[in-house]
Amino acid sequence: MSIINTGFGSRRRSSRPELPPGQYLTHDFPVLSAGPTPRIPLDRWSLTITDEIGNRTSWNWKEFNALPQEDFTVDIHCVTKWSKLGTTWRGVSLDTLFDNVELTSDFTMIQGYGGYTTNVPLQDLLDGRAWVAHTFDGEPLHPEHGGPARLVVPHLYFWKSAKWVNGIQMLAQDEPGFWEEAGYHLYGDPWREQRYQGD
Amino acid sequence: MAEGRWETPTARTLVLDIPDWPGHLPGQHLDVRLTAPDGYQAQRSYSIASAWVAGGRVELTVQRIEDGEVSSYLDDILQSGQQIEVRGPIGGWFVWRNTPEPVLLVAGGSGVVPLMAMIRARADVRGRQPFRLIYSVRTPGDVLFADELKRQVRDDPGLDVHFVYTRAAPDGWPVPPGRIGVATLNTYGWPPDFAPDVFVCGPTPFVEAAANILVALGHDPKTIRTERFGG
Numbered sequence: 001m002s003i004i005n006t007g008f009g010s011r012r013r014s015s016r017p018e019l020p021p022g023q024y025l026t027h028d029f030p031v032l033s034a035g036p037t038p039r040i041p042l043d044r045w046s047l048t049i050t051d052e053i054g055n056r057t058s059w060n061w062k063e064f065n066a067l068p069q070e071d072f073t074v075d076i077h078c079v080t081k082w083s084k085l086g087t088t089w090r091g092v093s094l095d096t097l098f099d100n101v102e103l104t105s106d107f108t109m110i111q112g113y114g115g116y117t118t119n120v121p122l123q124d125l126l127d128g129r130a131w132v133a134h135t136f137d138g139e140p141l142h143p144e145h146g147g148p149a150r151l152v153v154p155h156l157y158f159w160k161s162a163k164w165v166n167g168i169q170m171l172a173q174d175e176p177g178f179w180e181e182a183g184y185h186l187y188g189d190p191w192r193e194q195r196y197q198g199d
Numbered sequence: 200m201a202e203g204r205w206e207t208p209t210a211r212t213l214v215l216d217i218p219d220w221p222g223h224l225p226g227q228h229l230d231v232r233l234t235a236p237d238g239y240q241a242q243r244s245y246s247i248a249s250a251w252v253a254g255g256r257v258e259l260t261v262q263r264i265e266d267g268e269v270s271s272y273l274d275d276i277l278q279s280g281q282q283i284e285v286r287g288p289i290g291g292w293f294v295w296r297n298t299p300e301p302v303l304l305v306a307g308g309s310g311v312v313p314l315m316a317m318i319r320a321r322a323d324v325r326g327r328q329p330f331r332l333i334y335s336v337r338t339p340g341d342v343l344f345a346d347e348l349k350r351q352v353r354d355d356p357g358l359d360v361h362f363v364y365t366r367a368a369p370d371g372w373p374v375p376p377g378r379i380g381v382a383t384l385n386t387y388g389w390p391p392d393f394a395p396d397v398f399v400c401g402p403t404p405f406v407e408a409a410a411n412i413l414v415a416l417g418h419d420p421k422t423i424r425t426e427r428f429g430g
Contacts, residue, residue, distance in 0.1 A: 011271060013268060035420055036420045081242050081244065
């Protein structure tokens with residue numbers, strides 16, 4: 001049953017085929033975070049992939065920046081309904097990060113400075129679909145938006161693109177992260193409008 | 200919508216009768232989806248302003264945004280007796296759960312809405328937790344829930360409200376209009392030693408500024424919950 005709202009729609013925004021259902025276009029870059037913005041000094045920054053039995057692969061800031069870098073342009077979709085099209089980033093593909101890591105598990109928990117977590121299936125991080133980005137729109141990524149570096153997984157709602165990322169824990173089974181625990185969808189595909197549990 | 204009530208010339212409270220509403224916690228929001236006669240749809244999230252009373256109504260207070268296609272419909276076109284599609288409650292983080300800690304609420308503009316739900320919930324359960332609200336608004340005329348806040352502060356020694364006026368202050372106000380700063384949060388907030396639960400809600404620059412100051416004053420970042428809106 002759909003309710004028709006007579007008188008609504010006269011001030012509508014232009015709809016575009018690049019927009020998933022229920023999303024609207026924004027030209028700003030809104031900020032969504034559960035708490036204060038952490039400040040991470042670059043000389044104390046690190047990124048670590050940990051497999052199920054505790055083997056760790058780590059990079060400090062210098063090592064991370066020495067990895068092959070990619071420029072990429074993607075559309076991003078926030079579960080709070082805004083989308084931003086054609087955003088430009090620079091960073092390291094997860095394919096590069098996982099190059100020497102044995103792929104033994106199907107799931108991951110992404111961890112960020114400040115305690116944030118979000119779960120992403122491993123296959124969604126691979127095959128050119130995810131990056132750890134340090135540059136947005138030609139500038140170092142601002143702390144509000146997740147700098148020094150954040151995950152970017154543009155084919156999922158943007159809460160999956162963890163800000164201030166510092167760890168990827170491989171898991172045998174899928175587990176909810178921070179927002180997933182609070183009622184948001186375990187997977188979060190914007191094209192299937194998987195906003196909340198049960199969608 | 201059972202009734203509508205103007206809080207200021209640009210913000211209206213929608214009192215909703217929602218059959219089978221499961222109840223909500225103060226701080227949660229709901230999604231509104233509007234459908235035009237030709238099938239065009241738009242969705243937005245709105246914070247719930249009311250505390251939940253079993254079998255009761257749900258109130259949203261909607262600040263009209265310039266060029267806001269949904270907020271302008273909700274404030275200016277929707278009439279009592281008409282229906283809108285809602286979904287919720289949503290969110291399990293930015294909520295007050297009637298815990299014993301003192302509480303500091305920091306509101307920027309219409310960011311006061313979910314914080315008002317917390318103040319109302321505390322009043323409903325006759326909570327003894329000391330609450331402080333620091334509420335930043337442009338002018339005295341922009342204050343939402345002004346009479347209710349005044350009444351609650353008068354009747355309840357456990358609730359303090361301090362206003363910060365950014366554009367125009369009332370006659371005789373001791374300080375010129377200005378943004379929230381270290382001195383405000385230090386003077387009218389709780390000391391970090393009290394380990395209060397802190398809720399900050401407002402436009403992004405406001406929340407960034409307030410949360411950064413609170414961390415600098417020594418509050419544990421894990422005790423500071425934030426909700427940002429706008430670009």
